Amino acid sequence: MGVRDWPAILWETFRRDVRIALTYRLAFVLRFLSTLFQVAVFYFISKLVAGPQPGLENYQGGYFAYALIGLAFIRLFSISLSGYAGKLTEAQQIGVLEAQALLPVPLPLLIFGSNLWPYLYAFGETALYLLLGLVLGAPLAGANAPGALVIALLASVAISGLGIMGAALILAFKRGNAVSWVVEAAAALLSGVYFPPQILPQPVQKLSLLLPHTYALKGLREALLNGASFAQLTQPILVLAGFSLALIPLGAAALAWALRQAQIKGDFAQY
Amino acid sequence: MTPRPAIRVQGLAKTYPGRPPVQALHPIHFQVDAGELTVVLGPNGAGKTTLFKILATLLRPDDGEAWVAGAPLWEDRAVRARIGVITDPDRSFFWRLDGRENLRFFAAGHGIRGRAFQRRLDELVAALGMAEFIHRRVGGLSSGQRGRLALARALFHRPDILLLDEPTRSLDPSAAGDFMRLLEDYLADQPQASALLSTHRLGAAAPFTRRVLILHQGRLLADGPPDVLIAQAGLPQPETRTAALVQLYAHFTGRETVYGR
Incomplete structure (x- = not known):
């Protein structure tokens, strides 16, 4: 089993997860309804805050369009942040982690593979959010979709670095999810998911610069609401590439360390 | 030329960190030859699972070394490619998938896909009598069926x-x-294959046991064919193989076991 077998392993992992997901068909309907209701909630909230608002003047479409982008992409980023740890915990809980670790393939590859279906699903949900937004009047007709895709992919990679660190914490300490929750809550508060960071107190605003989410959402709004060109998106693309280059090796090192620890302690499959 | 041992263990030892640390395995030495079915006996906490996990590369020993099918433990992927492991038949499958889909995923992990997968699946379904349940979800299978899977x-x-x-x-x-018979059939078909098996079911294992290792409190107390160990220990020769294992178990561990289970 060499590197050239890896795509096949990833495909089988993806296929496995799709087949498992298809056994929970009602969940698809419920998630669709949840998306629909969430978009509707923010659509009506936007009626309350109609008119000029601080931080919104840079984007077309007012508060609804602003919140729509935050909602559409935060779920995708959440897969990067919490998905790896979540899948690892799930495998520990149902008892298949050890069986997978016995395969002659790197365990990180299987952990990555187990997040492929959630990614695809989240991409689908993001598209659904945007479609619903378009129907409700969000100004997406002039969007730079390829630019937005590049930013979304780069952000997913960068945030995955944090997510892989979370998975490492799960392996090493059994309770790493709390860290992901904190980062996710911080991102919701600081990075401009629901409201512009400009309305936060100045010192708190500076904290938002530490999160890749901030640059991703800013770039996504520029690309999708203002139709910014690739040249205009250079800053968020470079910053997200920098985050990726820094965080992915850190995440990989943390995971390798955690796997070693689990093999020493013998609590590899425990949760 | 002496054949390469299937498993060679030299001074493997393991202490689990903690307060206090638990020494699960004192340095042990043994060897399993190709073609052997070796049964590991010992009460709970004897160190059997620790030994199996080390040999399966799931656990790192503190000391010692072992070679599995010629590969040292640190070449973990080479070892994993050459071993087949059963740890917990009930909890090691994706319960929402059927037996075939589960086997498909795990076979792909060993590079077996497409027609090669289907051929091997057909062989095993026939050999292990799985036709009636291979397309059923694992969650709905009995323990015996999961054991076969x-x-x-x-x-x-x-x-x-x-x-x-x-x-x-x-x-x-x-x-x-039934499980033991299927295992012996496999070993008969694959003369170079070996098995290390731990069990508390002495009655089921006895007819197939040519060699036994007895572990107790992390120490290897006995290693050899049951009749030889009986003679060395000065025990009366028992009438059945099961009785021999029961006697040896009681002699070395100081614990009684339930005859014939």
């Missing part, structure tokens, strides 16, 4: 070494006997 997964890639840690734990005596 676990054996099929362990055998799928025709491993040189089988590491079977209490594979009959949740089986009734009849199913445990």
Whole structure:
């Protein structure tokens, strides 16, 4: 089993997860309804805050369009942040982690593979959010979709670095999810998911610069609401590439360390 | 030329960190030859699972070294490619998928896909009598059926070494006997294959046991054919193989076991 077998392993992992997901068909309907209701909630909230608002003047479409982008992409980023740890915990809980670790393939590859279906699903949900937004009047007709895709992919990679660190914490300490929750809550508060960071107190605003989410959402709004060109998106693309280059090796090192620890302690499959 | 041992263990030791640390395995030495079915006996906490996990590369020893099918433990992927393992048949499958889909995923992990997968699946379904349940969700299978599925997964890639840690734990005596027969059939078909098997079901294992290792409190107390160990220990020669294992177990561990289970 060499590197050239890896795509096949990833495909089988993806296929496995799709087949498992298809056994929970009602969940698809419920998630669709949840998306629909969430978009509707923010659509009506936007009626309350109609008119000029601080931080919104840079984007077309007012508060609804602003919140729509935050909602559409935060779920995708959440897969990067919490998905790896979540899948690892799930495998520990149902008892298949050890069986997978016995395969002659790197365990990180299987952990990555187990997040492929959630990614695809989240991409689908993001598209659904945007479609619903378009129907409700969000100004997406002039969007730079390829630019937005590049930013979304780069952000997913960068945030995955944090997510892989979370998975490492799960392996090493059994309770790493709390860290992901904190980062996710911080991102919701600081990075401009629901409201512009400009309305936060100045010192708190500076904290938002530490999160890749901030640059991703800013770039996504520029690309999708203002139709910014690739040249205009250079800053968020470079910053997200920098985050990726820094965080992915850190995440990989943390995971390798955690796997070693689990093999020493013998609590590899425990949760 | 002396054949290469299937498993060679030299001074493997393991202490679990903690307060206080727990020494699960004192340095042990043994060797399993190709073609052997070796049964590991010992009460709970004897160190059997620790030994199996080390040999399966799931656990790092503190000291010592071992070679599994010629590969040192630190070459973990080479070892994993050559072993078939059963640890917990009930909890090691994706319960929402059927047996075939589970085997497909794990076989792909060994590079077996497409027609090669289907051919091997057909062989194992016939050999292990899985036709009636291979397309049923694992969650709806009995423990005995899951046990067979676990054996099929362990055998799928025709491993040189089988590491079977209490594979009959949740089986009734009849199913445990069936399991042992299937295992012996496999070893007969694959003369170079070896198995290290731990069990508390002495009755099911006895007819197939040519060699036994007895572990107690992390120490290897006995290693050899049951009749030789009986003679060395000065015990009366028993009438049945099961009785021999029961006697040896009681003699070395100081614990009684339930005859014939």
